[in-house]
Amino acid sequence: MSEHPTEIKLHQQSHLLEITFDDEACYRLPYEYLRVYSPSAEVRGHGTGQETLQTGKKNVGVVEVLPVGSYALKIVFDDGHDSGLYTWEYLYALGQNQVEWWLQYLDRLAAAGQRREADCEQELTGGCGGGCGHA
Amino acid sequence: MSFNEADVQAALKNLIDPNTKKDFANGKSLKNIVISGNDLSLDILLGYPAQSVWKELSSLIETHLKSALPGAGKISVNVSSKVVPHAVQQGVKLVDGVKNIIAVASGKGGVGKSTTAVNIALALAAEGARVGMLDADIYGPSQPTMLGIDGQPETDGANFMKPMTNHGLQAMSIGFLIGTSDTPMIWRGPMVTQALDQLLRQTRWDNLDYLIVDLPPGTGDIQLSLAQQVPVTGAVIVTTPQDIALLDARKGLKMFEKVGVKIVGIVENMSTHICSQCGHEEHIFGSGGGGKMCADYNTELLGNLPLDIHIREQTDSGTPTVVADPDGKVAKTYKQIARRIAVKIAEMAQNHNAVFPKIVVQNT
Numbered sequence: 011m012s013e014h015p016t017e018i019k020l021h022q023q024s025h026l027l028e029i030t031f032d033d034e035a036c037y038r039l040p041y042e043y044l045r046v047y048s049p050s051a052e053v054r055g056h057g058t059g060q061e062t063l064q065t066g067k068k069n070v071g072v073v074e075v076l077p078v079g080s081y082a083l084k085i086v087f088d089d090g091h092d093s094g095l096y097t098w099e100y101l102y103a104l105g106q107n108q109v110e111w112w113l114q115y116l117d118r119l120a121a122a123g124q125r126r127e128a129d130c131e132q133e134l135t136g137g138c139g140g141g142c143g144h145a
Numbered sequence: 146m147s148f149n150e151a152d153v154q155a156a157l158k159n160l161i162d163p164n165t166k167k168d169f170a171n172g173k174s175l176k177n178i179v180i181s182g183n184d185l186s187l188d189i190l191l192g193y194p195a196q197s198v199w200k201e202l203s204s205l206i207e208t209h210l211k212s213a214l215p216g217a218g219k220i221s222v223n224v225s226s227k228v229v230p231h232a233v234q235q236g237v238k239l240v241d242g243v244k245n246i247i248a249v250a251s252g253k254g255g256v257g258k259s260t261t262a263v264n265i266a267l268a269l270a271a272e273g274a275r276v277g278m279l280d281a282d283i284y285g286p287s288q289p290t291m292l293g294i295d296g297q298p299e300t301d302g303a304n305f306m307k308p309m310t311n312h313g314l315q316a317m318s319i320g321f322l323i324g325t326s327d328t329p330m331i332w333r334g335p336m337v338t339q340a341l342d343q344l345l346r347q348t349r350w351d352n353l354d355y356l357i358v359d360l361p362p363g364t365g366d367i368q369l370s371l372a373q374q375v376p377v378t379g380a381v382i383v384t385t386p387q388d389i390a391l392l393d394a395r396k397g398l399k400m401f402e403k404v405g406v407k408i409v410g411i412v413e414n415m416s417t418h419i420c421s422q423c424g425h426e427e428h429i430f431g432s433g434g435g436g437k438m439c440a441d442y443n444t445e446l447l448g449n450l451p452l453d454i455h456i457r458e459q460t461d462s463g464t465p466t467v468v469a470d471p472d473g474k475v476a477k478t479y480k481q482i483a484r485r486i487a488v489k490i491a492e493m494a495q496n497h498n499a500v501f502p503k504i505v506v507q508n509t
Contacts, residue, residue, distance in 0.1 A: 019507055021509045
């Protein structure tokens with residue numbers, strides 16, 4: 011096994027998971043990034059080409075984080091997704107490749123014509139919908 | 146010539162514990178050094194159970210101190226053991242009443258896992274440790290027969306069972322809960338993992354230093370659930386020297402590595418066959434397989450056991466070799482293996498890198 015985390019902090023306001031490893035690497039991983047890169051089969055499928063693009067997770071929250079044996083974390087998101095087991099190795103890779111993988115995700119979103127915002131948020135930012143009439 | 150505490154410590158720095166291969170001044174084993182005049186007394190607290198060698202060790206240390214501290218009068222060394230609990234994250238419980246969990250596994254079936262597991266458990270108990278045996282083989286429980294236990298466990302309150310006991314071990318097995326020995330458990334995976342969880346957590350283990358888990362062969366539901374649900378201290382892999390067994394044992398070992406369970410070492414079973422007629426010893430399954438696997442994966446060969454008809458007969462009849470013939474050659478090997486395991490487990494318990502990281506939730 012490679013690096014082992016020493017501390018995990020959940021910043022619930024800023025939606026960041028801060029993880030420090032024993033080689034002193036420290037990564038701040040946004041919940042949305044963790045959610046769309048969940049290692050669950052629901053996201054990854056069962057092989058290359060079977061991935062399901064995750065959309066509209068910009069404001070996803072984390073309900074709790076549970077230890078799995080001594081090798082991984084189970085993250086329970088507030089959209090009900092909880093089937094991803096994030097191993098130390100995977101969390102380390104998520105940290106190391108954060109910029110690259112995030113840009114790749116944004117490219118895939120754009121190519122699919124999808125957005126980071128959930129549907130209701132799109133309406134709000136678009137300034138339409140019942141609640142925001144013209145003054 | 147007089148001497149002081151520092152002299153004693155310095156002297157013990159030069160004496161290596163044959164079990165841990167470390168000096169006696171190392172760690173926290175040296176305690177209560179009392180010097181009065183020329184007389185000296187001290188305590189050595191070992192992190193592993195070793196009742197059978199306490200005397201041997203104390204005379205070893207006394208002799209060493211006598212020659213290292215000329216002028217010393219009476220020297221008395223009191224050796225005892227206290228098993229260190231496996232450190233886990235605060236708030237995460239290992240299992241109530243259990244200090245360390247040791248999984249005994251193999252890739253392949255029929256290599257003698259259960260026989261090895263029960264004899265290691267009994268060997269640890271013989272060294273003075275409190276030991277439990279959890280039979281995690283739901284489809285083919287062997288421990289009731291091997292431990293010679295009949296009958297059903299008593300309940301303790303609404304949700305707990307008392308472990309069955311024999312030969313000084315506490316034991317739990319699905320075999321105790323089903324009616325007859327030929328009743329099959331015709332269950333799918335989820336039922337099996339739930340049963341394992343209940344056997345583990347709803348048994349009222351009584352202050353165990355070690356819980357030995359006898360795993361079924363393979364790398365499936367049971368092995369994975371165990372690795373995910375509890376922080377297993379370490380795993381012991383049992384294999385025979387045969388290529389086909391080693392092939393599966395390698396997979397078993399890799400599985401534990403993937404789920405972050407430390408490998409304590411490998412036990413090579415059925416290393417040689419000793420003819421009961423003429424005593425001729427032969428490597429019927431090939432030789433050196435276990436050793437080679439250890440070299441490949443940088444782990445320790447804990448010991449080699451022969452394919453001996455007595456081991457089979459004694460264990461099948463409910464009195465495993467360590468109890469049936471405690472001073473025999475085979476029992477000695479089991480005890481050596483058990484002591485190596487205990488020493489390595491004690492080292493792991495002190496390694497805080499293995500602790501699950503702290504999880505902090507902040508409103509920031």
